[in-house]
Amino acid sequence: MLRQYELVDRVLDYDPDADEALLNRAYVFSMHAHGSQKRASGDPYFSHPIEVAGILTDLRLDAETIATAILHDTIEDTVATYDEIDRLFGGNVARLVDGVTKLSKIEAQTESERAAENLRKFLLAMSDDIRVLLVKLADRLHNMRTLHHIAKPEKRRRIARETMDIYAPLAERIGMYEFMREMQTLAFQQLEPEAHESITRRLARLNEGGDNRIHDIAEGLKQLVVRGGIDADVTGRQKHPYSIWKKMAERHISFEALSDIMAFRIVVESEEECYRALGLIHRRWPMVPGRFKDYISTPKRNGYRSLHTTVIHAENPVEIQIRTRVQHAQAEFGLAAHWAYKDRVRPDHQHSWIRDLVEILDTAASPEELLEHTRMAMYQDRIFAFTPKGELHQLPKGATPIDFAYAVHTDLGDQAVGAKVNGRVVPLSTVIENGDQVQILSSRGQTPQPAWLNLAITGKALAAIRRHLRHTQRAEQVALGRKLYTDLVERLPAQLGQDALGAALKRLKLADEDALMAAIARRQLDDATVMEALMPGAAGADTAAPQTSAISIKGLRRGVAFELATCCHPVPGDRIVGLRRPDAGIEVHTIDCRVLTELADRSADETDWVDLSWGDDAAGATARIQVQVKNEPGALGIVSTVIGAHKANIIALRLDTRDARFHTNTIDVEVHDIGQLTRLVAGLRAADAVNAVERV
Ligand code: MN
Numbered sequence: 001m002l003r004q005y006e007l008v009d010r011v012l013d014y015d016p017d018a019d020e021a022l023l024n025r026a027y028v029f030s031m032h033a034h035g036s037q038k039r040a041s042g043d044p045y046f047s048h049p050i051e052v053a054g055i056l057t058d059l060r061l062d063a064e065t066i067a068t069a070i071l072h073d074t075i076e077d078t079v080a081t082y083d084e085i086d087r088l089f090g091g092n093v094a095r096l097v098d099g100v101t102k103l104s105k106i107e108a109q110t111e112s113e114r115a116a117e118n119l120r121k122f123l124l125a126m127s128d129d130i131r132v133l134l135v136k137l138a139d140r141l142h143n144m145r146t147l148h149h150i151a152k153p154e155k156r157r158r159i160a161r162e163t164m165d166i167y168a169p170l171a172e173r174i175g176m177y178e179f180m181r182e183m184q185t186l187a188f189q190q191l192e193p194e195a196h197e198s199i200t201r202r203l204a205r206l207n208e209g210g211d212n213r214i215h216d217i218a219e220g221l222k223q224l225v226v227r228g229g230i231d232a233d234v235t236g237r238q239k240h241p242y243s244i245w246k247k248m249a250e251r252h253i254s255f256e257a258l259s260d261i262m263a264f265r266i267v268v269e270s271e272e273e274c275y276r277a278l279g280l281i282h283r284r285w286p287m288v289p290g291r292f293k294d295y296i297s298t299p300k301r302n303g304y305r306s307l308h309t310t311v312i313h314a315e316n317p318v319e320i321q322i323r324t325r326v327q328h329a330q331a332e333f334g335l336a337a338h339w340a341y342k343d344r345v346r347p348d349h350q351h352s353w354i355r356d357l358v359e360i361l362d363t364a365a366s367p368e369e370l371l372e373h374t375r376m377a378m379y380q381d382r383i384f385a386f387t388p389k390g391e392l393h394q395l396p397k398g399a400t401p402i403d404f405a406y407a408v409h410t411d412l413g414d415q416a417v418g419a420k421v422n423g424r425v426v427p428l429s430t431v432i433e434n435g436d437q438v439q440i441l442s443s444r445g446q447t448p449q450p451a452w453l454n455l456a457i458t459g460k461a462l463a464a465i466r467r468h469l470r471h472t473q474r475a476e477q478v479a480l481g482r483k484l485y486t487d488l489v490e491r492l493p494a495q496l497g498q499d500a501l502g503a504a505l506k507r508l509k510l511a512d513e514d515a516l517m518a519a520i521a522r523r524q525l526d527d528a529t530v531m532e533a534l535m536p537g538a539a540g541a542d543t544a545a546p547q548t549s550a551i552s553i554k555g556l557r558r559g560v561a562f563e564l565a566t567c568c569h570p571v572p573g574d575r576i577v578g579l580r581r582p583d584a585g586i587e588v589h590t591i592d593c594r595v596l597t598e599l600a601d602r603s604a605d606e607t608d609w610v611d612l613s614w615g616d617d618a619a620g621a622t623a624r625i626q627v628q629v630k631n632e633p634g635a636l637g638i639v640s641t642v643i644g645a646h647k648a649n650i651i652a653l654r655l656d657t658r659d660a661r662f663h664t665n666t667i668d669v670e671v672h673d674i675g676q677l678t679r680l681v682a683g684l685r686a687a688d689a690v691n692a693v694e695r696v
Contacts, residue, residue, distance in 0.1 A: 001047040002054050004028075010057040011066055018063040025088060026067040033078040041149035048142060049073055055138040059333050065131045068096040072135055075101045099132035100139070133170065137179055140167045144186040160190035175304050178332040181240060188242040199241040202255055207238075214238065214262055217313060221264060221281070221320070228280045230273045236264045260310065260317040267328045271296055274322045278307050281320060285311035291319075296327075304331055383434040395458060401428050402452050405440040406461035413464055415442040429455050447472065474518060476561035480586070481517030483551045484610065488520075488527055492535050504533035521561070523580050553578075553588065554615025562586040564621055568593035569696070571621040573674025578610045588612060620672040622651055624696040627684060628664045635689040636665070642687055643669055646680040662691055 002010075004027045011018045030049055037045035053069035067089055074080040075097055086094035144163055150156050164187040171180040189196045218236035225232045239261050248255060266277055274296060291310035299305045306323040323331060385393055385404055393407045401421070406413030418441040419426055425441075432438060448468040456462050489496055501513065508525065510516050519525045531538050553562055562578065568590040570576050578586035579599065589596040629635040643650055651668040658664075671677045677695070684693045 001043070002050050007050065007053060007057070007066075010054070011063060014057075014060045015062065022063055022067050022089065022093075023070075026070040026093075029080075029088065030070045030074055033074045033080045035078075037077070039146065039149065040151070041146055045073075045077075048146075051142050052135070052138045055141060056134065059134070061131070061134065064090075064092050064096065065134060067093050068100065068131065069135050069138060071097050072100045072139060073104075076104050096129060096132055096135065099129060100135050103132065103136050130174070133174065137167060137171055137176065141179055141183060144183055147186065147190065156190055160187040163187040164191065175300070175330065176333055177304075181242075184242045185240055188245065192245065195245050196241050199244055199255065203238055203241070203244075203261070206261075217262065217318060218264060220313075221266065224280055224284055225266060225268075225277045228276065230268055230277055230280075232273075232277060233267045234264060235267075236262060239263055260319055262316070263319040263321070265328075266320065266322045267325055268322070269324060271324055274307050274324060277322050278309065281309065281311060285313050285318075287311050288317055291317075296323075306331060383432060383436075385432050385434075386437045388437060388439045395432065398457050399432050400430060400455045400457070401426070401432065401438055401440060402456045402465075403458040403461045404432060404438045405442075406456070406458065406464055408440065410464050412440055412442055413461060414448055414468060415444060415446045416440050417443045417446050428452070473561075474514075476556055477518040477521040478514045479517075480556055480561040481519070481521035484520050485517060485530070487551060488530060489534070491527075492531060492538050494535065494538075496534060500534050504530070507533045550611040550613035551578075552613050552615035553586075562588050565589045565593065565595070567595035569622055569624045569668075571623045571671055571674050571677055572614045573677075576612045576614065578612045580610060586610065586612070614673075620670055622668050622670050623677050624666060624668050625681065625684075626656070626664060626666050626694045626696050627690060628662050628692040630689050630691060631658065631661055631663055632689065638687050638689040639665075639667075639684065642683045642690075643667070643680060646676060646683055648676065648680055666696065 004024065007027065008020055008023050011023060012020065027050075031046050034044070034046040034049075039045050039048055049070050049072055052072065053066050056066055056069050071080075071085060071089070071093065075082060075085065082094055082098055085097055140163060143159065147156055147159060150159070163183050168180050168183040168187065171177075171183060214236040218234045221236075222232065222234040225234070244255070244261055247260075268274055268277055288310040291308070293308040296305050296307055305327045306321045308319070308321055310317050310319050312318075383395055383397055383399065385395060385399075387393070387408060393404060395403055395407060401419035402413065402416060404419075405416040416428065419428060419430070420439040420441065421430060421432065421436050423437075448465045450469055452465050453462065453469075456465060501516075505512065505516060508516065508519075508529075510519065516525075516530075520530060556562055563586075564570055565579075565587050570588055570590045570593075575591040576588050577591055577596070578588050579596070580586055627639055629639060640650060649670040651670055652666075653668075654666045656664045656666055669677075669680065671680065681693050681695065684690050
């Protein structure tokens with residue numbers, strides 16, 4: 001435990017004008033007030049506020065904050081009163097201690113009690129004076145450091161959970177990364193002991209064998225930068241088990257597959273040197289696209305400034321942060337660093353985010369919603385988006401308009417056809433950004449599409465889409481099964497009796513007709529079995545009888561009962577066959593599809609195939625064509641004009657090869673039938689700029 005004079009000396013060290021008497025009075029008062037109280041560790045209770053004060057001297061905070069830390073538990077845990085503190089230490093310290101006490105009271109409540117209204121108070125107490133939060137965070141950090149002394153595992157877990165959910169995010173929000181990391185490390189150990197153990201063990205194994213890769217890479221970086229004439233400190237470290245674990249969880253990958261576990265930091269004198277060092281590094285090692293971030297020209301909201309990049313070093317991605325010395329101090333201690341240099345503090349700016357949060361709380365309707373908002377706002381992996389009317393919806397990062405639509409209302413989700421983000425029409429696959437205004441375009445006729453399962457990420461949206469698909473899938477399967485059944489009945493050697501179907505259901509132990517149709521469509525029952533059930537003895541006669549007529553896929557939904565194969569891109573009018581896949585729908589191929597031929601060679605059971613026809617008024621399909629155009633300005637423009645003139649829509653366009661004379665492009669066009677496609681291909685062949693056109 002820090003002695004009285006040691007603590008005072010520390011403060012005087014960085015602030016010679018500090019109120020020494022105030023600190024001495026606080027020390028003595030707190031010692032007497034806590035008296036013989038003991039911590040779980042067996043230490044005198046008084047050691048705790050002194051350690052908390054010690055943590056805050058590392059941040060070079062002013063004497064009032066240090067005194068507050070020393071006194072922070074006196075109102076709550078001893079007979080001392082607000083008035084007493086006010087009289088002895090002044091109004092500022094009394095208010096600060098009171099603020100910390102209020103936070104502690106809220107903290108002591110159960111989760112549900114703490115909900116809603118109290119969280120609002122919690123935030124308001126902090127927004128009053130940010131120093132309350134600094135003391136609270138130091139208090140929590142010390143409690144985490146001594147957590148192992150607490151005997152009850154449930155209590156340890158509760159405190160660790162709270163730290164992970166509330167305090168670490170708060171520390172991050174005010175840029176105190178050093179605090180955040182230590183809290184996460186300690187909480188992680190408590191919450192996921194096995195994961196912590198396993199990652200720590202694997203990291204240790206990586207370090208075995210004497211090869212000091214981190215040291216070598218840091219040396220290499222240093223030499224490179226110094227040779228470029230920049231004075232720099234380079235440090236390297238293995239990432240913390242918690243951040244490794246988070247990455248594994250976020251990207252769903254194993255430890256072995258996780259290659260970037262090292263991080264390096266280059267600290268230089270000036271911003272200009274930061275950019276020069278960056279240039280040297282990028283010229284020496286290839287950078288990983290998408291990982292470069294310039295937080296110097298665009299600081300984070302919490303004031304954080306640095307350059308971030310990731311380069312490939314000896315086949316491994318290596319994360320590098322570059323910053324100035326001043327930026328470095330602020331990156332470790334965030335807002336507290338500002339507070340230490342009082343002249344730089346801008347009270348109106350420094351905790352505007354807390355006020356934002358309070359405002360959000362005020363607009364929330366129910367207590368549950370309130371709690372939800374508070375938590376989520378503190379989470380970095382959440383975004384907020386607005387409806388055109390200004391209604392706020394919070395979504396996980398990576399959410400798309402589909403998620404947003406379902407968040408607003410299930411019906412809106414079901415009927416979504418498109419979206420406008422900030423007034424511009426965007427594809428439904430667009431990722432929504434924080435603060436976006438999202439308008440969902442809907443149509444009564446629309447229903448959830450199977451492809452949406454790849455676009456949505458929220459549980460609510462996925463559940464609604466799946467529910468709907470299950471429902472339609474069943475209806476579609478019954479419809480498809482009925483068509484297959486009709487054909488099968490025609491192939492029976494004799495006319496089917498009136499009760500035959502009912503008897504067959506009994507034999508097959510099926511509940512009703514629909515169940516039979518679905519089973520046929522899903523190929524859970526093969527034709528012979530169904531025929532035998534309908535007409536015992538019939539199967540032996542002629543089960544391999546050819547299909548009597550092509551089965552029309554008219555009226556069946558694409559993506560549910562059948563899918564158009566992506567190898568041959570059949571369009572209405574093409575002669576088609578279907579591949580029946582167990583437990584799925586039918587895959588439709590053109591009759592001359594090469595992939596199909598290969599499949600047929602491998603497939604022993606010929607009944608896997610069904611003859612199909614489009615039926616009339618089939619919906620359009622996507623055809624794939626390859627177009628070779630002359631390498632001259634405007635050639636591709638002419639191609640798209642011709643396609644447009646034939647009222648076909650270009651879905652995708654890819655440049656395959658290009659030489660001095662020609663380029664070859666693969667184009668996916670949406671057409672309604674083979675006639676339109678044939679006219680379109682003829683039109684393209686007629687164009688001067690076009691050398692050749694083939695359907696793929
Ligand atoms: Mn405390």
